[in-house]
Amino acid sequence: MKKICSFFLILTIVVFLCSCNKEEQKTMQNFYFDTLISITVGEKDLPAANKAFDICAELENTFSRTKKGSELYKINEEGFSSLSPHMQEVLEFSLDFSKECDGAFDITVAPLTDLWNIKERTVPPSDEEIALALRTVGYQSITLSPFQKGDVGIDLGAVAKGYAADIIREKLVKEGVDKAIIDLGGNVQLIGEYTVGIRNPFNPEEIYAKFTLKDKSAVTSGAYQRYFTSNGVRYHHILDPRTGKCADSGIASVTVISESSMQADALSTAIFVIGKDGLKLCDKYPLTDALLIMEDGEIITTEGFGEKYSLTVFEKN
Numbered sequence: 064m065k066k067i068c069s070f071f072l073i074l075t076i077v078v079f080l081c082s083c084n085k086e087e088q089k090t091m092q093n094f095y096f097d098t099l100i101s102i103t104v105g106e107k108d109l110p111a112a113n114k115a116f117d118i119c120a121e122l123e124n125t126f127s128r129t130k131k132g133s134e135l136y137k138i139n140e141e142g143f144s145s146l147s148p149h150m151q152e153v154l155e156f157s158l159d160f161s162k163e164c165d166g167a168f169d170i171t172v173a174p175l176t177d178l179w180n181i182k183e184r185t186v187p188p189s190d191e192e193i194a195l196a197l198r199t200v201g202y203q204s205i206t207l208s209p210f211q212k213g214d215v216g217i218d219l220g221a222v223a224k225g226y227a228a229d230i231i232r233e234k235l236v237k238e239g240v241d242k243a244i245i246d247l248g249g250n251v252q253l254i255g256e257y258t259v260g261i262r263n264p265f266n267p268e269e270i271y272a273k274f275t276l277k278d279k280s281a282v283t284s285g286a287y288q289r290y291f292t293s294n295g296v297r298y299h300h301i302l303d304p305r306t307g308k309c310a311d312s313g314i315a316s317v318t319v320i321s322e323s324s325m326q327a328d329a330l331s332t333a334i335f336v337i338g339k340d341g342l343k344l345c346d347k348y349p350l351t352d353a354l355l356i357m358e359d360g361e362i363i364t365t366e367g368f369g370e371k372y373s374l375t376v377f378e379k380n
C-alpha cells in the first residue's frame with residue numbers, strides 16, 4: 064500500500080490556479096482507473112463535475128483490465144466481441160496509431176505488462192520469460208469489422224485515461240462549464256487558460272518547467288512514475304513491445320500537448336519508446352507539440368514550442 068501511495072502522489076503535471084480565481088475554484092476528487100481523478104471547477108459548476116464522475120464510473124466499466132465484468136475484462140477473458148461505441152473509438156484510434164509508429168505503441172502489450180508486474184516485482188524477468196510473452200504481442204492480430212483479437216491480450220493503460228479526459232471535457236462543456244482542470248493522475252485536460260508545470264524527472268519534488276495552455280491537454284510519460292530498482296538499475300512501466308524490455312531511448316520524460324488528450328496520451332507513450340526521432344510523429348497530428356527532457360538533461364522540443372506556450376525552464380542547482 065505504501066508503494067502505491069508514493070507513485071500516486073507524484074503526479075507528473077501540476078496546474079497552477081491563479082490567485083485571482085483561487086477562492087472560487089473547487090476541486091472534487093475520486094478514484095477511478097487505479098488513479099486519483101481531480102476535477103476543478105467554479106462553485107456553480109460543482110453539479111456538472113459530479114455528473115462527470117458518473118462518466119468515469121461508466122468508462123472504468125468499459126476500459127478496466129482488472130475489474131471483473133468490465134467490457135475489456137470480458138473481451139480478454141471471455142472472448143466477448145460486441146464493442147460499445149467507446150471501445151470501438153479507442154480501439155480504432157489505437158490500431159491506426161500503432162501502425163503510424165511501427166508498433167512502438169501497441170495495446171497488445173498485456174502479456175508483457177503482466178510479466179513485468181511493476182507494482183510487485185523486485186527483480187526483472189528472464190530473457191526466456193520475455194521471449195515467451197512476446198509470442199502473443201502484436202496489434203496486427205486484431206481486426207475491427209468484425210472484431211477479432213486472436214490470442215492477444217489488450218491493455219489500454221497508455222490511452223484510456225486520455226480518452227476519458229476528452230469525454231469528461233465534452234460533458235463539462237455541454238453543461239456550460241467554461242473553466243476547468245480535469246486531471247487524471249497527471250493526464251491533464253483544460254477548459255480555459257492555465258499555467259502548467261512539469262515535474263523534474265530527476266527529482267520529482269521539483270518543478271522543471273512551466274508553460275501556458277488554453278483549451279488543451281498535456282500528458283507526460285516518464286520513467287519515474289512507476290518503477291522498481293534492482294542491482295542499481297531502474298525498471299519502469301513503459302515497455303518496448305519490440306524487445307519486451309523497458310523502453311530505453313534516452314528520454315527521462317516526454318510531455319505532449321494536444322487538443323485531444325487521447326492523442327497526447329498515446330503520443331507520449333510512443334515517443335518515450337522511440338526516443339527523440341519520435342518527435343516526427345507530432346507532425347502527423349494537427350496542433351500537437353512535445354517537450355522532451357533527455358537523460359543527460361538536454362531539452363528538445365517541437366519547433367516554436369517556447370514562443371507558443373511561453374515556456375520557462377527553471378535553473379537547476
Ligand code: AMP
Pocket residue numbers: 167168169170172176218219220221222283284285300301302303304328331332336
Ligand atoms: P503511459 O503512462 O501513458 O505512458 O502508459 C503506460 C501504460 O501503458 C503501462 O502501465 C502499460 O499498462 C501500458 N504500456 C506500456 N508500454 C506500452 C506500449 N509500448 N504501448 C502501449 N501500451 C503500453
Ligand code: MG
Pocket residue numbers: 220221222284327328329330331332
Ligand atoms: Mg500514454
